[in-house]
Amino acid sequence: MTSPQPSPMRRGSSLKKLARSFYLQPTLTVARKLLGKYLIRKIGTHTFAAKIVEVEAYLGENDPASHAFRGRTKRNDVMFWKGGHLYVYFTYGMHFCANIVTEGEGKGRAVLIRAVEPIEGIEVMTKNRGLESNDKNFPNLSNGPAKFCQALNIKREQNGTDLLGKEIYITQGENIPRSKIISTTRIGINNGTEKKWRFYIKGNPFVSKK
Numbered sequence: 001m002t003s004p005q006p007s008p009m010r011r012g013s014s015l016k017k018l019a020r021s022f023y024l025q026p027t028l029t030v031a032r033k034l035l036g037k038y039l040i041r042k043i044g045t046h047t048f049a050a051k052i053v054e055v056e057a058y059l060g061e062n063d064p065a066s067h068a069f070r071g072r073t074k075r076n077d078v079m080f081w082k083g084g085h086l087y088v089y090f091t092y093g094m095h096f097c098a099n100i101v102t103e104g105e106g107k108g109r110a111v112l113i114r115a116v117e118p119i120e121g122i123e124v125m126t127k128n129r130g131l132e133s134n135d136k137n138f139p140n141l142s143n144g145p146a147k148f149c150q151a152l153n154i155k156r157e158q159n160g161t162d163l164l165g166k167e168i169y170i171t172q173g174e175n176i177p178r179s180k181i182i183s184t185t186r187i188g189i190n191n192g193t194e195k196k197w198r199f200y201i202k203g204n205p206f207v208s209k210k
Contacts, residue, residue: 014038015171020164023083027102027109030083031057031199034100034111036176038119041152041168048152049120050142051173052113054200054207056186058099060108064191068108078160079108086168088149088159095146098154100163100170114187114198116142117206118151125151139205176201 015038023030034052041048058066060079067076067089078087079101087099087110099110118125118141126133129141129151142148149155154168161168179202186198187209200207 018170020084027057030102031055031111035201037173038171050116050118053117053204054115056112057197058110065189079110080106084163086161096149096155097145098149114145115206115208116148128153143206144208
């Protein structure tokens with residue numbers, strides 16, 4: 001198993017919670033800036049921390065690949081909330097995917113978290129994924145949107161979570177230089193395939209697809 005980096009839990013500035021204003025920025029700006037940030041998830045006595053390494057942006061009525069392209073529905077309602085909430089949806093009858101809602105209320109924009117690098121709570125994440133603790137393919141733990149949600153036990157109940165709360169939130173994390181950010185087309189969509197709205201950290205082993 002590849003050794004994870006040291007825990008960030010003692011790095012004061014890196015654990016400063018992001019303000020609402022961060023999420024109210026233009027969606028593509030938020031998508032790039034999310035790379036390197038730490039997502040913190042707390043369940044009882046367990047704390048999970050993971051570095052965001054891959055994301056995809058979805059721009060509402062301007063994006064035929066977006067859930068919000070045709071307007072507000074019961075399923076996508078959280079996408080239209082004010083930026084800084086978690087939009088969780090169920091797909092393929094078996095997986096959950098989590099998105100960060102962006103911009104102002106009523107916009108219908110969000111950033112899908114495609115992959116994270118585990119930092120804290122790795123043993124429990126491994127159990128959540130149904131993997132062996134000595135699994136040699138360590139990136140397989142969270143190198144995909146459904147794997148990420150399973151590892152951190154994010155389900156339908158977390159849909160609508162305020163990221164300024166205490167259950168799930170995002171902190172400053174690490175500064176990723178622009179030269180290390182790759183922009184490319186999104187994965188697993190049939191429309192809007194020409195948009196280079198997928199961003200990931202160059203060389204990170206947890207990216208879902210190079």
